[in-house]
Amino acid sequence: MRNPLKLVIITVLLLVTVVLTLVTGTFSLSPGDLLDLIMGRAGADVNLVFYEFRMPRVIITILCGAALALSGLILQVISRNPLADPGIIGVNAGSGFGVVLFLMFVSVGGSNNLYALPVMSFIAGLITVLLVFVLSFVRGSFNSNMFILIGIAVAMGVTGFLYVFTSTFDDRQMTMLNQYLAGNIWGDTWAFVVVILPYILVVSVFAWMKINEMAMLNLEDDTLRGLGMNVNVEKVLLIICAAMLSSVAVSVAGAISFIGLIAPHIARLLFKVEMKFVFIGTLGIGALLLSVSDLIGKLLLAPLIIPAGIVVALIGGPYFIYLLMTARKV
Amino acid sequence: MTSVTIENMDLTIDKKDILKNINLELMSGKITTIIGPNGCGKSTLLKTVSNIIQAGEGSVYINDLDIRRMKSKALAKKVAILSQKNRLQYDLKVRDLVSFSRYPYLRRFQGLTADDHKIIDWALRETGADEFSGRMMSELSGGQAQRVWISLLLAQGSDVLLLDEPTTYLDIHHQLETLNIIRDLNKKTRQTVVMVLHDINQALKYSDEIVVMNRGEIVRCGTPADVLTNDILNEVFNINGRITTDPVTGKPVLSDYELFCRTVNGRAL
Amino acid sequence: MKDGWLVLLLCIFVGVSFFAAMMFGVENYSLGKVVDTLSPGGELDRAGGILYEIRLPRVVAAFLAGLMISISGLIMQTVTHNDLSEPSILGVNAGANFAIVAATLVLPVLSFAAMLTAGFLGGLVVGVIILFVTRFRSPIHLILAGAGISLFLYAVTDFLVITNNLGQYLAFFTSGGAAGVSLGQLGVIAPVAAVVIVILYVLSKELDVFLFGEEMAASLGQNQRMYQVITLVCAVLLASMSVAIVGNVVFLGLLVPHIVKMIAGYMHRWTILYTGLFGGALFMLSDMAARMLNETPVNAIIAMIGLPFFIYIIRTRGRKYA
Numbered sequence: 001m002r003n004p005l006k007l008v009i010i011t012v013l014l015l016v017t018v019v020l021t022l023v024t025g026t027f028s029l030s031p032g033d034l035l036d037l038i039m040g041r042a043g044a045d046v047n048l049v050f051y052e053f054r055m056p057r058v059i060i061t062i063l064c065g066a067a068l069a070l071s072g073l074i075l076q077v078i079s080r081n082p083l084a085d086p087g088i089i090g091v092n093a094g095s096g097f098g099v100v101l102f103l104m105f106v107s108v109g110g111s112n113n114l115y116a117l118p119v120m121s122f123i124a125g126l127i128t129v130l131l132v133f134v135l136s137f138v139r140g141s142f143n144s145n146m147f148i149l150i151g152i153a154v155a156m157g158v159t160g161f162l163y164v165f166t167s168t169f170d171d172r173q174m175t176m177l178n179q180y181l182a183g184n185i186w187g188d189t190w191a192f193v194v195v196i197l198p199y200i201l202v203v204s205v206f207a208w209m210k211i212n213e214m215a216m217l218n219l220e221d222d223t224l225r226g227l228g229m230n231v232n233v234e235k236v237l238l239i240i241c242a243a244m245l246s247s248v249a250v251s252v253a254g255a256i257s258f259i260g261l262i263a264p265h266i267a268r269l270l271f272k273v274e275m276k277f278v279f280i281g282t283l284g285i286g287a288l289l290l291s292v293s294d295l296i297g298k299l300l301l302a303p304l305i306i307p308a309g310i311v312v313a314l315i316g317g318p319y320f321i322y323l324l325m326t327a328r329k330v
Numbered sequence: 331m332t333s334v335t336i337e338n339m340d341l342t343i344d345k346k347d348i349l350k351n352i353n354l355e356l357m358s359g360k361i362t363t364i365i366g367p368n369g370c371g372k373s374t375l376l377k378t379v380s381n382i383i384q385a386g387e388g389s390v391y392i393n394d395l396d397i398r399r400m401k402s403k404a405l406a407k408k409v410a411i412l413s414q415k416n417r418l419q420y421d422l423k424v425r426d427l428v429s430f431s432r433y434p435y436l437r438r439f440q441g442l443t444a445d446d447h448k449i450i451d452w453a454l455r456e457t458g459a460d461e462f463s464g465r466m467m468s469e470l471s472g473g474q475a476q477r478v479w480i481s482l483l484l485a486q487g488s489d490v491l492l493l494d495e496p497t498t499y500l501d502i503h504h505q506l507e508t509l510n511i512i513r514d515l516n517k518k519t520r521q522t523v524v525m526v527l528h529d530i531n532q533a534l535k536y537s538d539e540i541v542v543m544n545r546g547e548i549v550r551c552g553t554p555a556d557v558l559t560n561d562i563l564n565e566v567f568n569i570n571g572r573i574t575t576d577p578v579t580g581k582p583v584l585s586d587y588e589l590f591c592r593t594v595n596g597r598a599l
Numbered sequence: 600m601k602d603g604w605l606v607l608l609l610c611i612f613v614g615v616s617f618f619a620a621m622m623f624g625v626e627n628y629s630l631g632k633v634v635d636t637l638s639p640g641g642e643l644d645r646a647g648g649i650l651y652e653i654r655l656p657r658v659v660a661a662f663l664a665g666l667m668i669s670i671s672g673l674i675m676q677t678v679t680h681n682d683l684s685e686p687s688i689l690g691v692n693a694g695a696n697f698a699i700v701a702a703t704l705v706l707p708v709l710s711f712a713a714m715l716t717a718g719f720l721g722g723l724v725v726g727v728i729i730l731f732v733t734r735f736r737s738p739i740h741l742i743l744a745g746a747g748i749s750l751f752l753y754a755v756t757d758f759l760v761i762t763n764n765l766g767q768y769l770a771f772f773t774s775g776g777a778a779g780v781s782l783g784q785l786g787v788i789a790p791v792a793a794v795v796i797v798i799l800y801v802l803s804k805e806l807d808v809f810l811f812g813e814e815m816a817a818s819l820g821q822n823q824r825m826y827q828v829i830t831l832v833c834a835v836l837l838a839s840m841s842v843a844i845v846g847n848v849v850f851l852g853l854l855v856p857h858i859v860k861m862i863a864g865y866m867h868r869w870t871i872l873y874t875g876l877f878g879g880a881l882f883m884l885s886d887m888a889a890r891m892l893n894e895t896p897v898n899a900i901i902a903m904i905g906l907p908f909f910i911y912i913i914r915t916r917g918r919k920y921a
Contacts, residue, residue: 080419083743087750135910145739146913149683152746153909156687160849160902164895182757209438216430218420222413225382227486228406228434257750273422301762310758317751324732324744 003277006270010284014062017291021061022054025298057188060196061294061308062287064185064249065259067200069286070207071246072260073267073279077214078235078242079144082265083323086129086246087257089151092181093158094128095121095250099180100165103173115195118187118251121180125247128154133239141221142235180254183309185294187252199248207241208279210234215275256309258316259286265323289315331358332393332408332489332522339378339388341371341546348374349385350546356490359520361513363533366543367567372526373414375543376492379524380411392490406434410488414495416479418467424478425463428454431485453485457511473504480511493525497532505529509536530584534558542566558582602869605862609876613662616880620658621650624890658883660780661897664845665855665882666875667792667837672852673859673874674799674834677809677867678827679729681738682916683909685852686722686838689741690748692847694725695839697752700759711784715791715843722839725752726831778894780844788840795833796871802830803867810865848882848898850905855881857912 023029027049029037036042037050068086075084086092098121106116132154136147166174179186187196207214213234216224221231250256267281293311300306334356341349349371356362364372377383379390381397390397392408400408410431418427431453432446442450454460457477467475476496483491493512497505513536516523527533533540534554541551544566550557563571563584571587621633628650636647637655672685679689686692698721699714706713725748732744799806805826808816816823841848855878859870882897885904889897 081739081743083740083747085747088743088746135914138914148739149742149913150910152688152742153906153913155746156849157902157906157909160847161899161906164899164903166896178757182754182761212433212436216433218418218422219430220413220415220417222377222382222411223416225402226380226406226409226411226413226492227430228401228403230402257754261747268420273420273426304762306758306761310754310761313751313754314758317748317754320747320751321728324728324740324747 003271003274007277007280007284010281010288014284014288014291017288017295018058018062021058021291021295021298022050024295025049025054026303052190053188056190056193057185057294058291059193060188060252061185061291063193063196063200064253064256065263065287065290066283067204067245067249067286068253068256068259068290069263069267069282070204070279071242071249072286073264073282074207074214074238074242074245075260076264077217078142078238079148080217081144081148082268083261083320084148085257085259085261086242086250087255087260088155089148090128090132090154090158091125091243091246092250092255092257093155093162095125095247096162096177096181096255097128097158098122098124098251099177100162103169103177104165115191118192118248122247122251125250126243128158129239129243129247133236133243142232179307182307183254183256183312184305184307185253192252196248196252200245203241203244204283207238207245210238210241211275211279214238214279253290254307254309256290256312258312258320259289261323262316262319263289265319331520333358333391334379334409334490334522335391335394336375336379337388337391339385339390341374341378341383341386347546349378352388352546352548354541354548354551356522356524357539358522359516360538361516361523361525361536362539362541363525363527363537364541364543365527365530365533366549370543371546372543373494376411376494376524376526379490380409380492381405382411403434406486406488408488409490409492410483410486411492412479412483412494412496414498421466421468423463424459424465424467424470425450425454427467427478428459428463428481428485431482431487434486449487450481450485453481456484456515457481471504472500473507476500476504476508477511480508484515488521490522490524493523495526495528497527497529505532512536530558534582534584535579555582558584563587602863605869605873606876609873609880613876613880616883617658617662620661620883620887621654623887624654625894656780656782656785657778657886659782659785660844661883661886662879663785663788663792664841664848664879665851665885666879667841668848668852668882669855669874669878670796670799670871671834671837671841673856673867673870674806674830674837675852676856677806678831678834679741680809680812681741682857682912683738683742683853684745685850685856686834686841687749687847687849688853689729689745690725690752691722691729691835691838692842693749693752693756695719695722695842696847697721697756697759699843700756704759704763711843712787715787715840718839718843719836722835722842723832726835730827730831784844788844792837792840795836796875799830799833799871800868802826803871806830806867807865846898849902850909851878851882851901853912854905854908857908 023034029046029050033042033046037046071086072084075086075089076082099117101124102117102120106120132147132151135150136143138146166177169177213229216229224231246260263286264278264282266285267278271277271281290308290312293315294308297306297308297311336352336354339349339352352375364375366372374383378385381402384398392400392405397405428450429442432442432450435446451460454463457480459474459477459481462470462474467478470478480496496508496512500508509532512523512525515521537554539551540554540557542549542557542562549566550562558573560571560573563569569587569589571584574583574585575581576583618630618633622628622630628646632646633650636650668686675684675686675689676682695718698717702714702717703709728748729741729744732741805821808819808821811819813823856870856874859873859877863869863873885900886897889895889900
């Protein structure tokens with residue numbers, strides 16, 4: 001099958017998922033309602049559900065899925081390790097720490113802090129990755145295995161000591177934290193779309209400009225240096241992109257793992273070595289995976305809503321184990 | 331012609347002297363081979379010339395320009411290096427791999443030009459890798475893969491080619507094949523070639539000049555006949571050898587060799 | 600001779616830690632009071648009752664947990680040929696944790712022994728996967744495998760917790776602590792732990808052979824697979840019992856064996872003993888600190904101390920992983 005055709009299929013699947021997500025839920029929309037919406041003669045309640053509740057959520061889901069997936073691809077490319085994932089190397093833990101700080105110092109209820117939570121979780125996530133990154137320099141050059149090991153350690157350690165601060169939390173705060181850590185997409189209003197869409201777009205375009213470097217990182221560092229690449233500089237730029245993408249996604253969509261691991265892997269299976277297609281495919285598959293997970297989480301045990309992060313992990317975990325068994329060299 | 335001059339180079343890593351006061355002017359358009367025992371700094375010297383490792387003291391001049399003042403891409407247009415270890419994370423088509431060689435010439439938002447493609451095709455033809463340019467790297471034999479890597483080096487379009495043990499992991503047939511490709515290219519294109527080799531006879535056979543290194547220092551350099559003496563074999567490699575002249579080529583050959591005295595881990599028995 | 604002194608020193612350290620842990624906490628007691636309470640025959644007043652009924656089980660639980668986690672870490676490091684192995688990093692704790700939650704769901708009134716069994720089986724499954732995965736791959740692969748499997752299992756556990764409204768379990772297993780352990784439960788765990796440690800001690804020569812690496816061990820004629828399985832089962836058993844009483848403790852199983860090996864070398868005959876005593880004392884002290892710091896979860900404190908240590912190990916000794 002030709003590569004463009006595969007991209008078309010991914011897009012179609014994504015559209016189907018989007019439509020299903022838009023019409024299903026506690027307030028399900030009939031085909032008639034949809035027609036009314038298109039003709040612009042729908043009732044206020046239908047309009048509200050469609051445009052104010054579901055539409056922004058779908059867009060956020062797609063954006064975050066794509067951002068996490070691209071972040072995973074970048075991490076895998078620079079670490080030359082197909083098992084790297086932003087969640088595994090500490091972004092989620094760091095952002096979770098941001099949420100704890102928010103709950104301790106800012107949250108007194110009320111919606112006037114709408115932006116404070118994502119901003120804090122974003123900053124904490126970003127700082128965590130950059131810290132891991134700084135710690136992984138050995139003798140002045142970036143060491144990718146070190147990066148992964150320290151990332152895992154930081155993820156474990158930070159997740160562990162999050163709870164130092166929770167002894168004063170009440171039930172409501174604990175529930176909020178747990179919901180967040182489970183990967184519940186909650187930043188689902190137009191306000192978030194307006195902020196996040198341009199941000200993710202800009203970072204992704206920047207990463208796209210580095211596509212030659214990403215393709216060539218397939219080779220050994222010394223070979224690349226011989227070809228005139230500033231390997232350290234390129235890795236630093238790419239890793240900053242990855243950190244910015246994943247921490248913003250996690251800050252509105254909760255601690256979601258495995259998307260960054262699976263999406264690039266499927267994209268490589270589908271598009272083999274052509275980095276341009278792998279790049280776009282990763283974005284599409286990431287968006288698809290997260291929106292499907294959100295849809296499943298909504299429908300599976302309705303009216304109970306399972307956080308998308310858990311659904312992703314339930315799908316991603318077995319896939320990960322399969323990868324472990326088959327990965328030839330890491 | 332590109333001239334390469336190494337001046338007063340010293341390099342210390344972890345308090346160990348890796349290179350000590352290296353002064354060397356490479357012969358333009360000729361093949362120079364560096365020989366020496368394991369860990370004497372041969373590969374490191376090559377890497378400092380292509381600025382993969384930065385020298386502590388001293389400098390390398392390419393056409394009288396200090397390489398530390400050059401942009402990495404500008405340097406890559408002058409000097410190309412084939413590392414000893416060439417691994418791929420993911421499998422690639424041969425031609426796609428060779429096309430990476432044009433990286434120093436790429437501009438943002440611009441793909442390969444027609445000229446780039448011409449050069450890539452030429453490089454593949456020169457090594458005979460054009461026969462399998464559509465195949466995947468994983469399908470190739472060791473000798474074929476080495477031809478691809480040499481094409482990558484050629485297509486970089488540099489005047490100076492550095493090759494770090496280009497014959498390792500190859501059987502004797504493919505070793506000779508690889509060295510013949512390098513020698514024929516050198517005759518044709520007059521590029522400056524610097525190799526690191528382990529086999530002394532191969533070094534004698536293929537080089538215009540030989541540099542002997544020991545413990546981070548250059549012990550001697552000159553034509554094969556100048557360099558190959560029993561002193562050097564004793565002092566540098568700790569072996570005795572019988573040196574004869576090949577009746578056909580007239581070049582010196584090491585026809586037999588034995589340990590200077592029987593040693594284990596450097597201790598006399 | 601040196602080993603004898605070390606044992607003595609460690610025993611003193613354990614003793615001091617024990618009395619300190621008995622004395623200090625939310626309420627402080629004098630040494631005399633502690634001795635009185637522990638000596639047989641005396642009448643127990645209110646304070647004595649608290650000491651005997653609440654603090655003693657907690658201190659003993661902390662000691663046992665620290666001992667089990669540390670020895671488990673030591674054995675896992677040897678068996679997987681990896682200095683960075685320990686139960687939480689390899690995902691064994693996550694497996695035990697998941698199995699315990701799942702078992703609690705299936706049978707709401709579960710005996711403590713049944714809970715332990717469930718935890719053991721859960722940990723064992725992960726342990727076997729890990730062993731299989733590490734056979735032919737690099738150390739970093741092993742660590743990534745453990746991290747990924749942990750993430751997955753915690754997500755599955757979260758799923759069970761959310762769909763069944765088990766909020767309190769989540770809070771316990773993620774933050775943990777030695778509070779609320781009864782002497783009866785310790786009576787189940789202590790004998791099992793003792794048997795396991797004796798087995799490991801008997802096998803200490805085989806464990807030493809592991810240190811030479813797989814190929815060397817094979818050429819020395821060791822039936823590796825068998826000893827690998829036996830010792831790993833022992834390690835998993837210790838780890839899963841510790842999960843059942845104190846939840847998921849990160850880094851301790853790494854930190855303790857590492858310090859011990861730095862001081863006392865690698866022979867398991869000694870390291871098992873040292874690791875156990877040192878780990879137990881350290882956990883008692885951490886738990887005491889947790890009590891004094893307004894009942895902060897002890898595992899969080901250990902994570903906070905352990906993280907810089909772990910990073911230090913990777914950066915100084917991790918050259919071979921990187």
